[in-house]
Amino acid sequence: MADKRHKRTFWERWLPHPLMTLTLVLLWMLLLNSFTVGGLVMGLILGVVIPIITSSFWPERPPIRAYGKALSFMLLVAWDVVVANVIVARLILFHPPESLKTRWVTVPLDLKSPEAITVLAGTISMTPGTVSSDLSADGRSLLVHCLDAPDAEEAVMQMKTRYEARLKEIFP
Amino acid sequence: MAFWLELVISLLIVVGGCFVIVGSVGLVKLPDLMSRLHAPTKATTLGVGGALVASMLYFWGIEGKVSIHEVLITAFLFLTAPVTAHFVAKAYLHQHPEKKPELPPTGRPYGWSTYDAPPDGAAGQAANGEEAERKD
Numbered sequence: 001m002a003d004k005r006h007k008r009t010f011w012e013r014w015l016p017h018p019l020m021t022l023t024l025v026l027l028w029m030l031l032l033n034s035f036t037v038g039g040l041v042m043g044l045i046l047g048v049v050i051p052i053i054t055s056s057f058w059p060e061r062p063p064i065r066a067y068g069k070a071l072s073f074m075l076l077v078a079w080d081v082v083v084a085n086v087i088v089a090r091l092i093l094f095h096p097p098e099s100l101k102t103r104w105v106t107v108p109l110d111l112k113s114p115e116a117i118t119v120l121a122g123t124i125s126m127t128p129g130t131v132s133s134d135l136s137a138d139g140r141s142l143l144v145h146c147l148d149a150p151d152a153e154e155a156v157m158q159m160k161t162r163y164e165a166r167l168k169e170i171f172p
Numbered sequence: 173m174a175f176w177l178e179l180v181i182s183l184l185i186v187v188g189g190c191f192v193i194v195g196s197v198g199l200v201k202l203p204d205l206m207s208r209l210h211a212p213t214k215a216t217t218l219g220v221g222g223a224l225v226a227s228m229l230y231f232w233g234i235e236g237k238v239s240i241h242e243v244l245i246t247a248f249l250f251l252t253a254p255v256t257a258h259f260v261a262k263a264y265l266h267q268h269p270e271k272k273p274e275l276p277p278t279g280r281p282y283g284w285s286t287y288d289a290p291p292d293g294a295a296g297q298a299a300n301g302e303e304a305e306r307k308d
Contacts, residue, residue, distance in 0.1 A: 030244045085191055085218035088210055092198035102207050106276045125254030126217065131209050132254070133261035136278035137285045143275060145261065147210040 014048075016055040021047040070170050077163075080127045088129055091148055104133075105152045107142040107159055116171035117142070123163050130159070177233040181226045188222025195219065205264050213257045220249060262286055 015021060028043035029035065091100065111117050121132040121142060129147035136143075149155040198211025224242040231239035265271060265286040272287055282288055
């Protein structure tokens, strides 16, 4: 790890996070809400300078491999959020609160990288009746609170197959 | 065309508003903090989302300007909602240590991080070493 610092190439030195640069430029253009060349230049300056200044916080690049799969994962989550809203709205309106089977479940994690676990926890919080609440002390399993889960095993299986399996392909 | 657009925009605003109301009803109706947490994290995202799509359509179709601010608001909402929910849940667990026996086991040699210390230095080092090897 130590001698890696001396062997940084030109691009690693001046453009340490190309994806972050792209995100920052895009963010800046969205904030301006109109396209001007001056705005684009300012965005590019910010997009180059900020990753260089903060690169010691993120010495590694995010371990994303499959960008196409990441995009389809985002669409899947966006759809699931809409479904989640309808399900939770129905639970709130038409189920007496006493009949809800609220419970805690443990989701054992196969994912290793912190980025992937963060995405999984966020996704679980945004989707049907589940909120991720805690990690085990060694970061290898996730505590999830379910609003209505008659069958704990099934809820865990669904989270693992629907989201974690896809994330495993995105963050190998 | 303008009429149809207005109809769609109004529909989006009304449906969005309904979801926000349902989220608020959930806050009142559900019995304890953890189940109340579900109502605002979800029911509200669609409510705000509906209003944002309506706003984009309005500026694009009726005022003739392209407005993409709303995409940013959606993105930040998706980033902040789960983090906030996670913080509220952790604060709840911290304030109620008596809930500890109700939690399911982690299935690991260590407990939940809210109540139990992380593995000692040696174990943490080993995990980091494994990580570094994998990346190199």
